[in-house]
Amino acid sequence: GNSxxxxxxPVTLSEEAFLTINCTYTATGYPSLFWYVQYPGEGLQLLLKxxxxxxxxxxKGFEATxxxxxxxxxxxxxxxxxxxxxxxxxxxxxxxxxYQLTFGKGTKLSVIP
Amino acid sequence: NAGxxxxxxxxVLKTGQSMTLQCAQDMNHNSMYxxxxxxxxxLRLIYYSASEGTTDKGEVPNGYNVSRLNKREFSLRLxxxxxxxxxxxxxxxxxxxxxxxxxxxxxxxxx
Numbered sequence: 210g211n212s213x214x215x216x217x218x219p220v221t222l223s224e225e226a227f228l229t230i231n232c233t234y235t236a237t238g239y240p241s242l243f244w245y246v247q248y249p250g251e252g253l254q255l256l257l258k259x260x261x262x263x264x265x266x267x268x269k270g271f272e273a274t275x276x277x278x279x280x281x282x283x284x285x286x287x288x289x290x291x292x293x294x295x296x297x298x299x300x301x302x303x304x305x306x307x308y309q310l311t312f313g314k315g316t317k318l319s320v321i322p
Numbered sequence: 323n324a325g326x327x328x329x330x331x332x333x334v335l336k337t338g339q340s341m342t343l344q345c346a347q348d349m350n351h352n353s354m355y356x357x358x359x360x361x362x363x364x365l366r367l368i369y370y371s372a373s374e375g376t377t378d379k380g381e382v383p384n385g386y387n388v389s390r391l392n393k394r395e396f397s398l399r400l401x402x403x404x405x406x407x408x409x410x411x412x413x414x415x416x417x418x419x420x421x422x423x424x425x426x427x428x429x430x431x432x433x
Contacts, residue, residue: 240420241419241420241421243420243421243422245422251426251427252326252412252424252425252426252427253365253412253414253422253424254424255421255422255423258419258421260419298364298365300420300422301420302416302419302420302422303419303420308352308353308370308372308416308420309367309370309378309380310353310355310367310370310414310416310420310422311367312357312364312365312367313364314362314363314364315364315365
């Protein structure tokens with residue numbers, strides 16, 4: 210089956226620093242790809258998505274591009290804020306007709322003033 | 323707009339006890355999921371239901387059963403709770419492209 214691998218954390222950055230969280234997936238087809246964010250004590254919420262190769266998802270200053278050639282969907286933000294501190298999950302869906310939504314293990318981001 | 327509602331939010335069980343976690347969504351989604359979240363393990367899929375009347379095992383189904391009661395509701399049952407099932411449980415539903423909406427979670431402790 211498909212799987213998602215993302216960089217392990219925790220990641221600690223100073224405010225206004227550049228953020229990259231790497232994510233790669235294994236799939237034979239063209240799954241939809243997602244980044245979810247989880248704030249302390251809450252459930253996950255969608256941050257951004259891309260449904261086909263070369264699509265760029267963006268939201269709240271975060272971006273990720275669906276790269277079929279490298280099977281990657283890295284999350285980036287040019288200038289992080291303290292309020293971005295959370296756990297970020299990469300996920301894939303729809304591999305080979307499956308309805309299974311598969312997550313990476315999550316990356317905890319802490320942004321310090 | 324309630325989205326995904328799961329109950330209870332907290333539960334403490336004794337080893338061997340049973341319980342059912344309830345989940346309901348109001349977005350007319352076909353797919354629903356149960357995950358557990360443990361420190362350092364991310365989200366692991368227990369069971370999912372691609373449509374009303376169907377259920378499939380995920381990564382960690384042992385010790386759990388599910389029921390897709392109707393399109394709105396998807397319950398998770400622990401027949402005989404074990405300390406290894408101490409975790410935070412999340413229910414989710416998704417549209418056809420996989421965009422998922424999550425409940426607030428159930429924090430379960432088995433002593």
